[in-house]
Amino acid sequence: MVALDIDGTMIGEDRVVRPELIKAISDVQAMGAVVSIATGRTLIPALRVAEQSGVTGPVICFQGAMTFDQISESEIRHIRLDENIARRSIECLTSVTPEVMMFLGDEIWVEQRTAWTDGYGERMGIEIRNIDSLLSMADHMPTAIVGVGDSDVVGPLVVELKSKLRGSALVTHSLPMFCEIQAIGAGKDLALAHLARSLGIEQAAVIAVGDGKGDQSMVEWAGLGVAIEGGHDDVIRSSDQLIATPDNGGLVQFLRELTAGDKFVPPNGNNI
Numbered sequence: 001m002v003a004l005d006i007d008g009t010m011i012g013e014d015r016v017v018r019p020e021l022i023k024a025i026s027d028v029q030a031m032g033a034v035v036s037i038a039t040g041r042t043l044i045p046a047l048r049v050a051e052q053s054g055v056t057g058p059v060i061c062f063q064g065a066m067t068f069d070q071i072s073e074s075e076i077r078h079i080r081l082d083e084n085i086a087r088r089s090i091e092c093l094t095s096v097t098p099e100v101m102m103f104l105g106d107e108i109w110v111e112q113r114t115a116w117t118d119g120y121g122e123r124m125g126i127e128i129r130n131i132d133s134l135l136s137m138a139d140h141m142p143t144a145i146v147g148v149g150d151s152d153v154v155g156p157l158v159v160e161l162k163s164k165l166r167g168s169a170l171v172t173h174s175l176p177m178f179c180e181i182q183a184i185g186a187g188k189d190l191a192l193a194h195l196a197r198s199l200g201i202e203q204a205a206v207i208a209v210g211d212g213k214g215d216q217s218m219v220e221w222a223g224l225g226v227a228i229e230g231g232h233d234d235v236i237r238s239s240d241q242l243i244a245t246p247d248n249g250g251l252v253q254f255l256r257e258l259t260a261g262d263k264f265v266p267p268n269g270n271n272i
Contacts, residue, residue: 001034001201002258003060003192003218004251005210006041006049009228012246015123017052021246024255025054031259034199036060038188040174040214043068044106045124062103063172063214064191065143065182077194079185080141085169087138089145089181092164094134096157097147097179102134104142109134116148144182151176174214189217207258209243209251210235226254 004010011017029035036057039046046061050070058076059068067077081089086102093100099117102109109129110117121128131137134145147154158173161181165171170182188208196206208215208222211231219225220238227239228250236242244250 001036001057001196001199001206002028002255003036003038003188003206003208003222004055005212005215006037006039006046008211008231008246009209009215009251010037010049010053010246014247017049018246018252020249020252021255022052022054024252024259027259028255029054029056034058034201036195038064038192038208038210038215038218040180040212041124042103042106042108042126044126048125058195060188060191060195062143063174063180063182063186064188064218065186067191067195076198077191078143079183080143081145081169081181081183082141083139085165085181085183086140086142086145087135088165089161089169090134090138092161093145093147093157093179093181096153097149099148100134101146101148102137102142103144103146104137104140109137144180144186146181147179148177149179154179172214174212180214187217188215189221192218193221209254 025035034057035055037046037050037055038060040063041061043061046059050059065079069076099114107129108126109131111134117128154177157179158171162171170184170186172180204223206222207224208218209226210219211228213232216235216238219235225239226241226243227236229242229244243254
């Protein structure tokens with residue numbers, strides 16, 4: 001199985017899925033390997049990239065909080081925040097960061113619309129919805145709560161919230177301006193491990209490719225972890241191999257080398 005991050009891995013600054021990548025993914029899948037997306041994006045934008053790129057395997061999204069089967073069009077796994085943790089997270093984030101987003105499935109709720117949140121919704125193709133108080137929706141079991149602010153504020157905030165929540169929630173920092181809070185059990189590594197088990201694929205037969213801090217756990221967990229040049233230092237340190245950026249065809253070349261080396265067989269076979 002090959003798990004691919006989207007932004008900075010499959011696509012570059014132009015946000016375009018290039019024809020050569022589509023062909024490389026098709027060749028990998030034709031050899032019997034499962035190709036899946038593993039992204040911090042929400043479901044609908046992730047499915048859009050899956051369709052554009054021809055990826056047919058299950059889609060891991062929300063930094064691993066949800067896994068969605070494209071064939072049956074149903075959730076395989078969805079880890080949500082309980083009301084108490086959601087409430088504490090909202091209170092902490094709204095007191096420090098200027099923008100807080102609550103993710104309920106593919107809905108994003110905010111207390112105040114800004115140019116940044118509108119831009120985010122436009123880039124992701126998701127409608128931003130308004131609510132007077134996010135706390136009033138804490139009992140809806142959100143998939144994630146994200147605070148957005150200056151990196152010099154968000155970095156220390158991540159450390160502080162990890163201490164305050166004492167292991168009761170997953171606090172991540174996939175981008176310098178994001179403080180993301182999800183339920184324990186989320187995370188790309190756990191989602192990938194669950195998916196591999198459900199497909200009968202051994203850990204050693206899983207390849208994970210990513211560039212951001214949010215990719216570190218799955219790159220480290222996979223049998224072969226691949227990082228992108230110029231990516232987060234922690235991801236690069238956790239990887240087994242380094243490839244070029246999307247703009248320089250890194251993933252395309254990597255997949256071509258794998259298929260040329262005849263390294264794939266169907267699940268439950270002799271693995272990679």
